[in-house]
Amino acid sequence: MKKLKENVRLRIETQGREIARILENYSDTEIGKVTVKHLMGGMRGLQAMVCNTSYVDPQKGLFVGGFDVPAFSGKTPEEILYLLCTGVFPKKDALTELRDELAKRHEVPRHVWPLLRNLPKDTHPMTMLSMGILAMDSQSVFKQKYSEGIPKKEHWEYTLEDSLNLIAKLPELAAGIYRIRFFDGELISYAPSLDWAENLVHMLGIETADSSFADFMRLYLVLHCDHEGGNVSAFTARVVNSALSNIYYAASAGLNGLAGPLHGLANQECLRFIQRIHDQLGKSPGKEEIRSYVLKTLDSGNVIPGYGHAVLRATDPRFTAFLKFSGKYCDTTPYLQTVKDLYAVVPGLLKTYKGGKVANPYPNVDAISGTLLHYYGLEHFDYYTVLFGVSRILGFCAQNTIARGLNQPIIRPKSVTNKWLLDFLGKASKDIKHQKTMSIKFPRKKQTRESLKRE
Ligand SMILES: CC(=O)SCCNC(=O)CCNC(=O)[C@H](O)C(C)(C)COP(=O)(O)OP(=O)(O)OC[C@H]1O[C@@H](n2cnc3c(N)ncnc32)[C@H](O)[C@@H]1OP(=O)(O)O
């Protein structure tokens, strides 16, 4: 992995110089303001961190190394990993070197399998993936080297080393989870002649007549690789790694965030939503019936999975890339037809829902991905987010390798209490205090002698 490492080193040096220049000249320059809404609203829209592996434009979506989704979606996961880490696509020899390196390191340590096999049979596959990765932390080279006292400037090298070890093992681990959780537990052996994505497909052991399954898997693993720094899973991984917890700890933690239904789990929730539509309305419901179903879901206080986004304000180009792929390679199944019908109906409804409070009425990547996995014979919905996780770990690893190279400090924002905020606002302006305190209605906790003392 000489070539990858050299290019990561170059990138770290270049970015390090840029950061030094920025800090030297602009350390105290304001780039925005922090409002009360930011504090109360999940920091939405607050520009509060730097991430150079990828960037999400609200209209155009994901950019990796400056390439938009149409420009990079035809590449392989290995090429994308290289791009995430270095900012450039690999030349042929660098790609061969990376592939060989991943193949060499593919084997999951043997102690992981009994751990996974002994979990209750109904354990969610995301729990298995997170635990399997956590159990591999015993192999962390970074951890070992840190305990030997390596200097800070070498941290990234061992983070990269751990990252390659982890990424190389993901096809075997993810496929093994599938075989243990949904079949007889018999594992299928790694095939050295196949690439990273093909090996995953091979080891899943799914009988599919469709030869485009491996192409689809490549696309799937490319499209989910990264989504800048602030999404729940990447941010979690960054925070954990910023304490110098190794990449196994960080990836496992990030995956636990990905397993939430408002984030990666929407992947499986979308198909379940479509399945419920078919259960109630038959396999080819009309658009009017779908419209009523969606309205009923909204009225019952539930979200429409696969729609909305914290940053995007247009149709997710990852959704569009999958739709395009499906038009080329897949027959239209009833599920796929309903995906298209929902796309025709849902944005219009969300635009006006509750006075337009949904910031983005358009579909995200999860609105279609599960339907295509189902098309290729993956019928266990609970497994879908594992594949999202396998891909997203590429981003975790790249982000944290670079962060270690730049010696980014521990992430630790300051929190404040309601009392602090009310006092601050009161001091800032009597008017503001009057207006805001009148409109903020916090549930009053019964005050005990202890809580009064704490205040
Ligand atoms: C790979 C990914 O992680 S992509 C996202 C996957 N998740 C989903 O698809 C789940 C459905 N979508 C959502 O829940 C949201 O749109 C999120 C979590 C993705 C983004 O959340 P936010 O940035 O807070 O969205 P937004 O500012 O639009 O939220 C405002 C209101 O609209 C609601 N809203 C947002 N999206 C939807 C939706 N798809 N259906 C119904 N209501 C919605 C929010 O729940 C919120 O309601 P509240 O004020 O009563 O709490």
Ligand SMILES: O=C([O-])CC(=O)C(=O)O
């Ligand atoms: O960016 C986000 O918040 C969610 C998302 O689409 C992703 O992580 O892929």
